[in-house]
Amino acid sequence: QVQLQQWGAGLLKPSETLSLTCAVYGESFSDYYWSWMRQPPGKGLEWIGEINHSGSTNYNPSHKSRVTISVDTSKNQFSLKLSSVTAADTAVYYCARTRLYYDSRGYHEFDYWGQGTLVTVSS
Amino acid sequence: SSELTQDPAVSVALGQTVRITCQGDSLRSYYGSWYQQKPGQAPVLVIYGKNDRPSGIPDRFSGSSSGDTTSLTITGAQAEDEADYYCNSRDSSGNLVVFGGGTKLTVL
Numbered sequence: 001q002v003q004l005q006q007w008g009a010g011l012l013k014p015s016e017t018l019s020l021t022c023a024v025y026g027e028s029f030s031d032y033y034w035s036w037m038r039q040p041p042g043k044g045l046e047w048i049g050e051i052n053h054s055g056s057t058n059y060n061p062s063h064k065s066r067v068t069i070s071v072d073t074s075k076n077q078f079s080l081k082l083s084s085v086t087a088a089d090t091a092v093y094y095c096a097r098t099r100l101y102y103d104s105r106g107y108h109e110f111d112y113w114g115q116g117t118l119v120t121v122s123s
Numbered sequence: 124s125s126e127l128t129q130d131p132a133v134s135v136a137l138g139q140t141v142r143i144t145c146q147g148d149s150l151r152s153y154y155g156s157w158y159q160q161k162p163g164q165a166p167v168l169v170i171y172g173k174n175d176r177p178s179g180i181p182d183r184f185s186g187s188s189s190g191d192t193t194s195l196t197i198t199g200a201q202a203e204d205e206a207d208y209y210c211n212s213r214d215s216s217g218n219l220v221v222f223g224g225g226t227k228l229t230v231l
Contacts, residue, residue, distance in 0.1 A: 035198065035220065037222075043224070044222060044223075044224050045158075045208065045209050045226040046222065047219070047221070055198075093180060094166070100213070105154055106213055107154050107172050108153055108211070108213045109211070110156070110158070110166070110168060111168050111171070111177065115165060116165050
């Protein structure tokens, strides 16, 4: 049974760096992408970015200049750093496993999710 | 294009059938996936691919795809199906991920 467990600081001041880690249990890192999403209070889901086991990344252009996603395959963990946070970055942050594969069309889904971490940015 | 469009809100009478749609150019290249989210909980995958359900998802949930539109159908909606539903896909380039804005389903 695949489980994702995430943790990180829940209260930040403006200009600080958000740092979250997601540990993967019950599954190898290979063959998947690993993603971060967020959801501001009362709003919809937003994709932040993803990484695969070899460290190849894709980022949402809206946050690309501030985001770094990294992976530690020895620990089956991946991490998110978001620099220079503001109140607009207040949200519940989720990690998730991404399945991406192709036949005549592409398939993409997030099949396992972490429990979510509320990050509040306030002075 | 990197946008997926959903109706903000839909309602259905208990036991009736409801369809929630998601439209976007990238859906011509990628199958959409659908997520159910209840208040205070993480999203849960309910439909993916052509019309597949993860283990544990009731068979009243089904999916379909035509052109630039993907649909989630709940046949015989139950009170516990009241939730927000999000569609998701890659964008047409395949390098980015996009979500629809979400549909709030009310079961009357």
